[in-house]
Amino acid sequence: MIKVLVAGFMGSMGQKTVQMVNESDNFELVGGYNPGIDVAHLQGMGLNDNVKLFSNLADIKTDADVWIDFTVPSAVFSNVKFAIEHGIHPVVGTSGMKEDQIKQLQQLAEEKGVGGIIAPNFGLSAVLLMKFAKEAAKYMPDVEIIEMHHDDKLDAPSGTALSTAQMISEVRGDHPTPKSEETLKGVRGGDYHGIKIHSVRLPGYVAHEQVLFGGKGEALTIRQDSFDRGSFMNGVKLAVPTAAKATKLIVGLENIL
Ligand SMILES: NC(=O)C1=CN([C@@H]2O[C@H](COP(=O)(O)OP(=O)(O)OC[C@H]3O[C@@H](n4cnc5c(N)ncnc54)[C@H](OP(=O)(O)O)[C@@H]3O)[C@@H](O)[C@H]2O)C=CC1
Ligand SMILES: O=C(O)C1=N[C@H](C(=O)O)C[C@H](O)C1
Helix, strand or coil: CEEEEEECCCCHHHHHHHHHHHHCCCEEEEEEECCCCCHHHHHCCCCCCCCEEECCHHHCCCCCCEEEECCCCCCHHHHHHHHHHCCCEEEECCCCCCHHHHHHHHHHHHHHCCCEEECCCCCHHHHHHHHHHHHHHHHCCCEEEEEEECCCCCCCCCHHHHHHHHHHHHHHCCCCCCCCCCCCCCCCCEEECCEEEEEEECCCCCEEEEEEEEECCEEEEEEEEECCHHHHHHHHHHHHHHHHHCCCEEECHHHCC
16 A cells, blocks of 8 residues: 655645545555645544644655645745655656756655656646657657646646657757747747747636647647546556655656556
8 A cells, every 4th residue: 555645635636636546445645735724624524534634844744655746836846855855755746847956856866765756747648749749840840839728827838838848859959940020029939949839828728738840831730638637647646656666756757658
């Protein structure tokens, strides 16, 4: 049985994760962390006595093997650092970490021998989209990304769009970007090594991405849609046992599939 703590357990993804853990025969929920909660009140609401709830990072005392993090961009780095320093293997879905923060955590994980997984996206359709986009970019290097998310999303671009751009950039190298004067500032989108990323935020959307490739007289569009947050749970379920044994911090679900 793998003991799990869920950070951000009151959020949209945190609640799905708690449900998935409770329904699994292989995982046991032993902890939940979410600032701003009334621990005494929640603890009295019929939750299993083995589940310890915390509202402060420094107060967390747990025998969890795995720390699943679906929190906020401003907290994820400190959370994961705390987990690794306390011998808890992280499974991280939270977006918004900077490249240098990920490198620091990878170094710490290696020093402590406490590995885990950071996945910009736990959905199979998004992982496949990234793989296909990387392949397509070898032949069609002119590419732009449009990501579309719900209007509560705190960060832009999405972690998935950034990861897609990184994977494309690995294979296409330096490539000229069309120069067009912006008569409306920002209208050409963000720029990742010459790859334009456009972020749409609208109510009703969940998580969607399109990668548009253009060639002479032809175009290719790859699109994925996550309509329900439950769709991320298969990936999380797969990541937990791998993370529990990992001695390094792996980035990308595709690296454990
Ligand atoms: N990798 C993947 O496949 C996926 C990743 N995500 C990412 O997961 C993250 C969470 O998404 P979502 O559940 O929709 O967001 P929510 O806003 O619904 O949930 C975030 C939760 O984290 C809590 N929180 C705030 N600060 C902290 C902290 N310091 N430590 C612990 N918890 C904290 C929030 O509490 P409060 O509301 O009180 O502030 C809230 O309950 C986002 O970064 C999102 O991009 C989402 C879907 C899939
Ligand atoms: O905030 C979300 O909802 C999502 N965030 C992740 C991201 O930033 O890519 C994964 C997925 O797109 C849902």
